[in-house]
Amino acid sequence: MDLRDSQKQKILIVDDSEMNRAILAEMLGDNYDIIEAEDGEKAIPILQEAASELSLVLLDVVMPYMDGFGVLKVMNQRRWIEELPVIMISAEKGPTQIERAYELGVADFITRPFDALIVRRRVVNTILLYAKQKKLINMVEEQIYEKERHSNMMIDILSHIVEFRNGESGQHIVHVRVLTEAMLRALVAKTDRYPLTQVDIALISTASALHDVGKIAIDEDILNKPGKLTDVEFATMKAHSLVGAEMLDNLSTYREEPLVKTAYEICRWHHERWDGRGYPDGLVGDEIPISAQIVALADVYDALTSERCYKKAFPHDVAVEMILNGECGTFNPLLMDCLRSVAPSLPKLLSGEWTMASAWEAPKELTREILRQEELAQSGVFSQEGGHKEEERK
């Protein structure tokens, strides 16, 4: 809803009595475009089609086919209620009805008989309030987007410095992040075994850039050796995962930060394998944090499809097949499923031809999540759950 929009704002009136609809429409006068529905069942398709264009719904309680509470339930299920204010209007005066309406998210409740001035004033106030809130949410979204962009940029720059020593193009970091995010989204869509929020997804994707930061401590001659590494050289090379993790653990100021903790997991365990045959700790299965499991897979895919001093690049299809066949170590079977489902879109995502919907959607989702948590915290519901969650992370 744009306040500068010169078009009239649209209000949907849902009431089974034509006369009541007409009275309301008259009360609101010529200031609004009025759309009418004579019961809840007729209101739903209108909402389906134009919820985002509406500024307000005036909703009766008692109606045939689907009553006002039925409409509110659908509006909750489809999350229309979050952005579209509803004022409930009824001759019902019982406190339970009114309470139920507020619980289902109505902005206001007006009892009959109504006064033209009061209806008009409440309508205007509600619309303005929601418009202001929407504007604020948009501002927060923009801020979060910018903040994310900047912190990603800083981490990218830092990680590229490490990559350049390795003679790599600098694209590896970007590829691993895109892959990690795509895999995380596929995983969350597939299962709720790993309770990952949008905040977690953003965090892991960002932290993925730091997976090889420990290579800063490895001799360039070993990093860039074209042929096969000797056992000693390989042992030195393998140290990069522990070295990176230690570097992060030694950051006295930031070590408790979620980003650094996640980066620690990724640095330390991105060479572990599902069957326990990885390094440095030989963790098995879900002993390996899901962040590290996914970055490991992303790292392998990108290594296969990139040219390195010791090998040529494999085409996308071949690389996916090699991973699925277990030629690059064993991965979580769930992640294999995820790889199968994201594989078709990977070449376009990695070439930048497609941007992940997340580029702009993620900050929006993040903002919503933060706002929801704030609201829950205020209502006292979240403090408990939030506490548990932090415990689990420790």
Added chain:
Amino acid sequence: MTLEACYAALGGDYKDVCGRLCGERLVKKFVLKFLDDPSFGLLRDAMEAQNWGEAFRAAHTIKGMCLNLSFTRLGTSSSALCEALRHGYTPEAEPLFRQTVEDYEATAAAIRAFRTEEEGA
């Protein structure tokens, strides 16, 4: 017959409705419209068919309109009928229905008289 006299005849609160609807213009418009509203017909059919849910909704709609138009007398009887039918049939519904019919007919008669004079004027 003035609108005020019509309100006196049907047992309504003229001052209240004019205050809420900001003057006589809208009141007149909706009072005349009341005669075309199908809710009373629906109520009668539903009571006859013993469809108590439908009868409750129709009584509820009439009650709502009466509240909006300050038709106090019909509002009182339709509201009582509405409560008697809220959770299905109760024996009180029968006399309350008869009262509602009586009040509706008195209301409709007063409005019709007002309309005839308006059209003649």
